[in-house]
Amino acid sequence: MSLLPRRAATLAALALPLLLGACTQETQNQLKRDLQNWTGTDGILEVYSNGVVVKRFLKIDKLSTALGTQDGSARSYRFGYGVIDLNLNGTVDAGEKRVYFELSDYSQYVFFDNPN
Structure with missing residues (x-):
């Protein structure tokens, strides 16, 4: 894996918790239900x-x-x-x-x- 895709993956992994933390509890619950419905x-x-x-x-x-x-x-x-x-x-x-x-x-x- 080259350096650029590795950095992009690292940034995405770090950004995801920050984005979810900015969501309201109800939005987080809805995302969880949507994922659970999908899985x-x-x-x-x-x-x-x-x-x-x-x-x-x-x-x-x-x-x-x-x-x-x-x-x-x-x-x-x-x-x-x-x-x-x-x-x-x-x-x-x-x-x-x-x-x-x-x-x-x-x-x-x-x-x-x-x-x-």
């Missing part, structure tokens, strides 16, 4: 009732907050797509399909990355 995730969503798992969705890439069409304000529910785990065994089995789901802000749920 994908393997999330699991568990819905609870009285401390017991009653629904589980697998292979979720993200949860989204609904926005109003007229005012753009956040609505009181989340939505996403995932494979419904009908027998709650934590694996995608034959017959378990990808579905759309919505969750109220008042729902008891945990969304986490698949540890496997």
